Amino acid sequence: MYGSKPWLQHYPEEIPAELEFRKEPVQQYLINAAKSFPEKTAIHFMGKEMTYKELYDEALSFAGYLQQIGISKGDRVAIMLANTPQSVISYFGVLMAGGIVVQTNPLYTERELEYQMKDSGAKAIITLDILYPRASKVMPQTNLQHIIVTAIKDYLPFPKNLVYPFIQKKQYGIVVNVKHEGNTHLFKEIVKIKPKKLVEYDFDFEEDVALLQYTGGTTGSPKGVMLTHRNLVANSSMCTAWLYKSKPGEESVLGIVPFFHVYGMTIIMILSVMQAYKMIILPKFDALITLKTIQKQRPTLFPGAPTIYIGLLNHPDLKKYDLSSIDSCLSGSAPLPVEVQEEFEAITGGKLVEGYGLTESSPVTHANFLWDRERIKGSIGVPWPNTEVRIVSIDDGEDMxxxxxxEIIIKGPQVMKGYWNRPEATEETIKDGWLYTGDLGYMDDKGYFYVVDRKKDMIIAGGFNVYPREIEEVLYEHPDVLEAVAAGIPDPYRGETVKAYVVLKEGSKISSDDLNQYARKYLAAYKAPRLYEFREELPKTAVGKILRRTLVEEEMRKIEEENKKHA
Structure with a gap:
């Protein structure tokens, strides 16, 4: 049944069932774009633009400098940046030097950053000036040997580059002055250096890892997902095939989804370079700035997450802006509400469809068709080319x-090599070449797929994966906390939000504000609970396991009761 791939009957003739991939490393696509479209705008950032030739030249200089300071094949280099030109230059520069990129969330606390640097063994990190104190503090406890520092203002046009430091000081309350000396390096100085000929290494398309993308696990410990050059080239090529009406060198892509997130990295950054699209980059999502940018820059492709589309639709000045340039939007990271899809399409005149994937699959495995075919509401669509999918019993593994x-299981060239230094976790997740997603779903008689539940305990808040165990471990470290459990509860904007249920030790007088301040010291903002509820006891099984699902069900009943009152 699944082996016959019933979904292929719906493919338009422009999308092949099987793609042939050029066995080239990811960085080769930047070289290709610079040769074929040298004067084409590669990046627009807050009013300043770079051509593909300029992007390539700076990435080459960066790669040469990395080799000069000792980065060689297989060395891990962390990139802890918001969406900026530097994040693209760094990414391709690391790969050109022979290194492995470690994508690092700029929101990480020192605790989270130290864990990732230790686990990955990164030798260098590229980060923003305002994050330099955080990176330098964890350096002695890790293998980090070099910190490369850049600033938002470095790639802003005049006079924004002069004004921005004052804005930054007002917003963050700090000004960091870093010198280009010792093991601290300034990005803007590096890219001025004319590179020597790069050291070349043997290359294995199938096996060489390009990226370590960290994701939380069911155990709560973040794991490094090893994505090879083949994985990333395959998934970007699949996306190219899906966007068959888009033309190389002609499209403009709005880059709001963070590049440190696998979705933004593949579907915006790599895809854009592969097809020589113009990337219109914003360092963070601000609804008003986004509306202004769309009207002025006229992007045609807009990959995003539901929270981004919801934020735009709910902005009071939405109707003042022309969004008609947008032709295609692929939504990922979280389930897309049908009403959001319909309203956004009505406003833009373009197409917005939901996709599905996970970090371990680079990330996309399914999507609805953008053009010429039926789109089924509530469905994640059909598998992409070269992708096999089955629904198997969670009891015996037989096809349902x-x-x-x-359980949804997947096989294809986009499926990860495995988890970094975790062979047992890899064996639990990949069996006979099949990736066991932990997500529950089904296939209808047309070959369209549906997700009915996310991984058992995972919370998806604003498009970010949040794992309860990690939150609980932090809460348990507080001296006044006796028991704690974190759960995701419905939120109209973020999809889900984190709520913590806490039993305090006898005599404790701490408040939810106290716990909130404590949690935010050790957890990134998107992970920290937004709500706290103190209880005398928590529901448990006979063996003492806390029943998280029971708490979620209680919240759902409360919501239903409130909805009935207001109906």
Whole structure:
């Protein structure tokens, strides 16, 4: 049943069932773009533009400098940047030097950053000036040997580059002055250096790792997902095939989804370079700035997350702006509400469809069709080219009949090599070449797929994966906390938000504000609980396991009761 791939009957003739991939490293696509479209704008950033030739030249200089300070094949280099030209230059520069990129969330606390640097063994990190104190503090406890520092103002046009430091000081309350000396390096000085000929290394398209993308695990410990050059080239090529009406060298892509997130990295950054699209980059999502940018820059492609589309639709000045340039939007990171899809399409006149994937699959495995074919509401669509999918029983692993719910498992060239230094976790997740997603869903009689539940405990807040165990471990370290459990509860904007249920030790007088301040010291803002509820006891099984699902069900009943009152 699944082996016959019933979904292929819906493919338009422009999308092949199987793609052939050029066995080239990811960085080769920047070289290709610079040769074929040297004067084409590669990046627009807050009013300043770079051509593909300029982007390539700076990435080459950066790669040469990395080799000069000792980065060689297989060395890990962390990139802890918001969406900026530097993040693109760094990414391709690391790969050109032979290194492995470690994508690092700029929101990480010192605790989270130290863990990732230790686990990955990164030798260098590229980060913003305002994050330099954080990176330098964890350096002695890790293998980090070099810190490369840049600033938002470095790639802003005049006079924004002069004004921005004052804005930054007002917003963050700090000004960091860093000198280009010792093991601290300034990005803007590096890219001025004319590179010597790069040291070349043997290359294995199938096996060489390009990226370590960290994701939380069911155990709560973040794991480094090893994505090879083949994984990333395959998934970007699949996306190119899906966007068959888009033309190389002609499209403009709005880059709001963070590049440190696998979705933004593949579907915006790599895809754009592969197809020589113009990337219109914003360092963070601000609804008003985004509306102004769309009207002025006229992007045609707009990959995003539901929270981004919701934020735009709910802005009071939405109707003042012309969004008609937008032709295609692929939504990822979280389930897309049908009403959001319909309203956004009505406003823009373009197409907005939901996709599905996970970090371990580079990330996309399914999507609805953008053009010429039926789109089924509530469905994640059909598998992409070269991708096999089955629904199997969570009890015995046998294939489930059409319409029956089971675990979604996936096989394809986008499926990860494995988890970094975790062979046992890899064996638990990949069996006989099949990636066991932990997500429950089903396939209908047309070959369209549906997700009915996310991984058992994972919370998806604003498009970010949040794992309860990590939050709980932080809360348990507080001296006044006896028991704690974190759960995701419905939120109209973020999809889900984090709520913590806490039992305090006898005699404790701490408040939710106290706990909130404490948690934010050790957790990135998107992970920290937004809500706290103190209880005398928590529901448990007979063996003492806290029943998180029971708490979620209680919240759902409260919401239903509130909805009935207001109906």
């Amino acid at each position: 009949p059409v319409g029956e719910i089971g």
